[in-house]
Amino acid sequence: MSAPPPWPIGFKTILVRAVLYVLFIGAIVQGAYLEALYLPSVRFTELGFTELTQTLVLFTCCAMLIYIRQVLKVWPTVTLLLLAFVASSLVREQDYFLDTYVAENTWKVLVALIILPSLFWVVKQRQRFLEEFAHYSNTFAFGLFTAGVLTTYIFSRLYGRTIMWQAVLDDQYVRIFKDVAEEVVELLGYSLILIATLELLLLARRIYRARKISA
Template sequence: MSPPPAWPIGFQTILVRAVLYVLFIGAIAQGAYLEALYLPSVRFTELGFTEFTQTLVLATCCAMLIYIRQVLKVWPTVTLLLLAFVAASLVREQDHSLDNYVAENTWKVLVALIIFPSLFWVVKQRQRFIEEFAHYSNTFAFGLFTAGVLTTYIFSRLYGRQEFWLAVLEDNFTREFKDAAEEVIELLGYSLILIATLELLLLARRIYKAKQLST
């Protein structure tokens, strides 16, 4: 496999993206604030802004990864693994609804149906995966995706521990503090994954155009 083209990105383009990403992160923070201010009955629950935005962000990531894999056909094994991870996260976010309106532990079955076949295919195509990952791991998108995963699945869980907030708030503890801390940090992590997926999409388009020009 030949390496992807080294198409430099202009400073002006990078600056525009940076400004848009700052505005986006600011918007989700402001959204969480407005949720706490104006939606006291549903704030930081499955019906609130934060949880809904998490679902929207993950669904958008899935759509972009499907486009990269099926239309642009760039790094299909890497994008399959990323898609499986994001899709499993999307299903996991619906655990409350699935458990209540379908059946207990439905989300676990759906996650297994997503993860195991994808892992099987990646292992079967492991040589191709290694070649693709050698390129992907050296991109800005990979660094952002990793940061998003660490923020969502490590930091938010530890930061949102009930023991931590009991130690901080002592007798003033209510579960709302814990839920707000964990859900907002989780949304930040998912937002980093969204930006990483968008960066991957933009890179994939450059690679796709380079292939079209060379044929």
């Protein structure tokens, strides 16, 4: 029988987290409903609840990843790559404001400035990255993060296609249906990434404490 990990987690703790995550997912869906009900002038636009919540979720993920990497110093190469991905997503979500108030395609330049140096460093430290990833890939956080990425960048794009909703609604097609479908599913995906990042943070804190005890 294999030995338990040096950073165990109790069943009661998992149960409490599961309940909180269910409530959180329910809250964002309710928020989207209230946005549609009470904010008709900005619903599902850059100034609506859904888009602003996406920005808040991604910003929170960035803050947690910076804490994990810079303070807890757990898996710094893996967390750098995750941070680059999430930060790029955050910048991408601001494309309307950047294109309107700065310059066209500004977000693309900023994303390149985030991604390219990060990839260069990860490639340079590839052996360390592979060692860290061997641990990270076997965690609940990795599974959730992967699910969030697939939901946001694959499913929401395909589910929110204009041709799909034109086929569903036929002559009754209105663009708002497509926008709602895509943006709400995208928010769900970002929320999964948020939960995954929180799980990684909690795991990193247990690893950090285990290191201090062993030292």
